Amino acid sequence: MNALVTYQVEDNLALIGLARPPVNALGQPLRAAVLEACERAATDMAVKAIVLHGANGLFSAGADISEFGSDASFAAPDLPALLLRLTQLDKPLVAAIGKLALGGGLELALACGYRIGEPGTRVGLPEINLGLLPGAGGTQRLPRLIGAQAALDMMLSGAPAGADSALTLGILDRLSASADSLLDEARAFAHELVANRAPARPAAPFPAPAEGLPEDFLARFRQDNEPRWKSRLAPRLVLSAVEAACLLPLEEGLAREVALFKQAEASSQSQALRHVFFAEREAGRIPGIDGATLLRPIRKVAVIGAGTMGGGIAMNFANVGIPVTLLERQGEVLDRGLTQIRKNYEISVKRGKLTEAKLEQRMALLGGTLDYADLADADLVIEAVFEKMEIKQDVFRTLDRVCKPGAILATNTSSLDVDQIAAVTSRPQDVIGLHFFSPANVMRLLEVVRGRKTTPDVLATTLKMGRIIGKMPVVSGVCFGFIGNRMLEPYSREAHRLVLEGATPAQVDGVLTGLDLNMGVFSMLDLAGVDVNFLVRDSNRAAFAHDDSYCRLGDELYALGRYGQKTGRGFYAYEGRNRQDDYEVVALAERLAGELHIARRPISDQEIHDRCLFMLINEGIQLLDEGIALRASDIDLVWINGYGFPAHLGGPMYYAEQLGLDKVLAGISHFRQALGEYGEMWFQPAPLLERLVAAGKQRIEPL
Template sequence: MTDVVTYTRHDEIAVLRIANPPVNALSQAVRQGLSDAMDRAESEDGVKAVLIVGDGRAFIAGADIKEFGKPPMEPNLPDLCTRIEASPLLVVASMHGVSLGGGLEVALGCHYRVAQPSARVGLPEVHLGILPGAGGTQRLPRLTGAEKAVEAITTGRHIKAPEALELGIIDKIEEGDPETVGLAYARDLLASNAARRPVSEMPNPQGIDWDATHAALLKKGRGQLSPATAMRAVQAASELPFDEGIKRERELFMDLMNTDQRKGLIHAFFNERAVSNLPELKGVAPRALQSIGVIGGGTMGAGIATACLLSGLNVVMIEMSDDAAEAAKGRIGGNLAGALKRGKINQEKHDNLLSIALEVSQNYDSLKDVDLVIEAVFEEMDVKKQVFAKLDAACKPGCVLASNTSYLDVNEIAASTTRPADVIGLHFFSPAHVMKLLEVVVADQTAPDVVATGFALGKMLGKVAVRAGVCDGFIGNRILSTYRAVAGHMVLDGASPFQIDDALTDFGFAMGPFAVADLAGLDIGWATRKRKAATRHPDERVPTYIDRLCEQGHYGQKTGEGYYIYEKGKRGGTPNPKILELIKDEQQTLGITPRDFSDAEIVRRYMCAMVNEAAEVVGEGIARRPLDVDMTLLFGYGFPRYWGGPMKWADIQGLDAVLADIERYGQEDAWFWQPAPLLKQLVAEGRTFDDLNKEAA
């Protein structure tokens, strides 16, 4: 036996206690320890039952992530679960905290399961691009039925103990010390002469409409393979004897192990955690955060205030008039009402947040005691400078002054104060209380502890915080402007906006660029084009057909007409026939003969433009690492998680192939398609973007 599994006797019951902090991950040592302890229990006279229990805060939280990507080591988990289930002794799992993935599969290999009221179980493997590979797809449906098992496995959601009891996943809920509870349950089972109850010997679940379910899962997952493949494993549980079903589960598991999607999802899993681990912040303590100021109570400001309130921070909201202050409080109240409805807070908490934790004021002096203030006013430099001058005068020394700007120069904003070291950009994404991305924009003079404070706030708010340098658009919006531009070029050359949107949603994006433009408001892009017109390079191709629509007062979803027509009460929009006429007129004016584009070419050009600009962003140090780009696009721009981000996508495609395509496109438009120096360097050296991530770790 290993040190991570201890063996004790309580009369007729052998207790196997897992102690692999912090969450009892199923390392090789844990697997070996459980196997050895089962051998010992079966060899000792008088042992009639085995109780498996976890130390610390969880039963078994799942696989050991330290073993990801390494050769498998014996005993493997499927064999361990089979070995536990085959024991002639009565085997009981006493579960607390989380029992996820392999942890739940171990519990399903036991004959009985008791859990604490607060326990949660789940099989989240689909989020890593695989499926439960230790019998989970075969045992769970025998307990819950096929339909419930498919839902649980393909969503990977956590299931709370009361629902798990209702579904038949656990047999009893009992509060108390897990070992004490488990021993009492095991004794009751022995006293009642309860039989061993291997899940594998239970009847096959009844079938469902497998093909329709498979198609629905592919559609819902926007092409992600693992949920639909996991469903096929559950189908095997319905149609095959258990041993054959296990073999089928293993085949499907190995199929997924070899997919590019698994590579992308593993990359996303690890780097979601690594992105806020910055070497420059090691040993740097953040400033204290208890009270937050928010300037401007529009949609963005109200969302930021809501996020802060829900995280336990006090908020002082500044607005310009009584009416604006009342409207801001109403927006925040609406957001909190949504949190109440979803069960995130109770009524008492809701009322306290609105009446005690939130203060709405028109006086900047109300900010004198806040620890950090976030400006969320109109995206106009002069307006922001006026606000920061007031903040400079009103806020206490050491208060962090943050701008929620999407594009503007944070250095210029900082220079308008007497304390540029206290100034930082905190770029939230709308709706700010929902979207997970936070760009922490570090200006030239921003103090290290101010940067640390930005990341500390992101953690408090449950955000994925990414460090960005100062440039027009920072990481996300700068790259967005480039891939949005190439979409515009393809429209001029013959692809319709609707084909482009469809091709990119088929690729896995949450929305296509033209649907996104409608959602954001076409007037934003219109204003940007007018702002940049005077300094635009003569070789830059900028479609202007959509400006004709804006001139008529049509700005997308908020006016009911844009690239798509939106009707009240209907979800989504239908293609606007005016758009094709406007495009045709511009093509004729420019002397362009439109050509056909395949969906594959649309995706390739779009992605190559994205990767090339991202390489520029990393090369310039705006993003310190390629993974910073990947996490920005994943959490702020609807990039398909199963590709891992644009840089991971490029690594999977092969950087040499991506560069070759960029150079080929450059023969048509040399100004736009200029290969990034960093991309050329990596190809010449035979290296990848991920190599840069490892060097920076």
């Protein structure tokens, strides 16, 4: 038998095990092996039923993503054809779903007449995260199994359902008592089906998937969700496929699904999202670190500072069962911080995302102290105090005295020099930057800043811990602002300068959100705090002392106490969270332009796009050239997960490649000439960009 499957017949059952480690990805070789095994069982008169399972416990995590966009994706037997054939077998086919059935793995299970899971089973159709839709019957069979509304929710969220939820929905017919007993109970289930002369496929619970829903359900669903989908194609194609399930016979619906899948697969959005998928896996590959690198144990964590950031950081560790001690200087501040953490968890309870028992369990892992001596047994200490070098250095001098040898000392700085912080300790090799993004218990990005003396085991340990707490860790070298905030500076600079030259904050933000960024520059600054941005910029005035006129608008707003949403006034005026244009800001920009002798003129949306995005891209290329970022794709991950750059554009570096590096360089060169002294000063192409274009390269990579 093919080495990719195991095959044995016992007691009138054919047991077919998927055996393509690590996750039984359904590439063409495994598809062919499954088809061969099922055909063999179908023609064996001694076989009365078939049990399909994961030979090593895990069922299948889905299709082989490396095949997408290539001929292999639909190489015979393609997955739709394989699964159609399975539905035609005249013997009961039981899917024993261990651990995971995701994407094509769940579609494989849906093609079986019966399904049994174990308590840890998770099932889902996450294709939406790759800009795709289920393309092997999922959009047609799932609605007929659980109804159109529940199927839409699962496919559009991409989130997996746990075993109990899958049983309640009707995706699973049964649950085994344990993972160890799954295969035995699947055998018993198959014998029961044979004894009861059950049909190979039971009748669909929802032959008309939209039955019971309002007549205009699908049209209203589209109307309600269009604004949230923005320019994303995949959600619209999923809805079209489910509409086909509701309106067409199964055979025609399956044909419609394949056509829609191929449209999604060929789209630039799916190509970008597949780039992001592989970028996430590549981000963990760090020169000098491999499987032999010994990790330091992290059993207890301490966080210095119980404010919004410190509390959010602490929650990440409590969420995964790691005890955390929060340190503050004043008891009332500490109490307030712990109370806010409880309130955050209570919000999750009200939303049904957390049980009361889990809330209490997590709070029990959180302790507070006013005494540094209580941190003596911490394995990882994360400082989250005010963003000022002197304050952070004082904290690290104290940590150096009280923390045990081998403890990892991390700073949550967003911009300061990690090496300068490490230098005040006697153990700079144990110091690292862990830049969490606010709100720290929600945002996925974690910039891991490797100091000059940070040892490989410290870096490897923090990367592993970042993944454990659900973050996307990306390594950065030391420079002002690291990857994300250093790139934010020229991006934000151009936005400010464009308002001085004649654009409005709303026009600039509108161009950026029109590209599907979550926020424009000015709404982002108002949310983060105009004061926070001023203080960060003020600490780095030396970097642009030759001309800081472009940020005068932000400086003036800071001086006026217009700090953004929290004061009700910033670049915009606010009533609650409702944002309104503010003519006073436009008038202020006009006055400042006059004082600075900046000519005002109408600004086109294209100019806003090119100046903001090309300067963002240019700085990213410079970071790669300096070795601050290891890969262009790492930069993409930072901006997608930390700054709201749309994943379906692939991140700023991937976006630049799609625009054409020659076009980016030409745009920068144009503005260097067109904007006079300002252009000469700021529109300097990164040398790597010039080298890449001169060499005819289409990809951003060191050269």
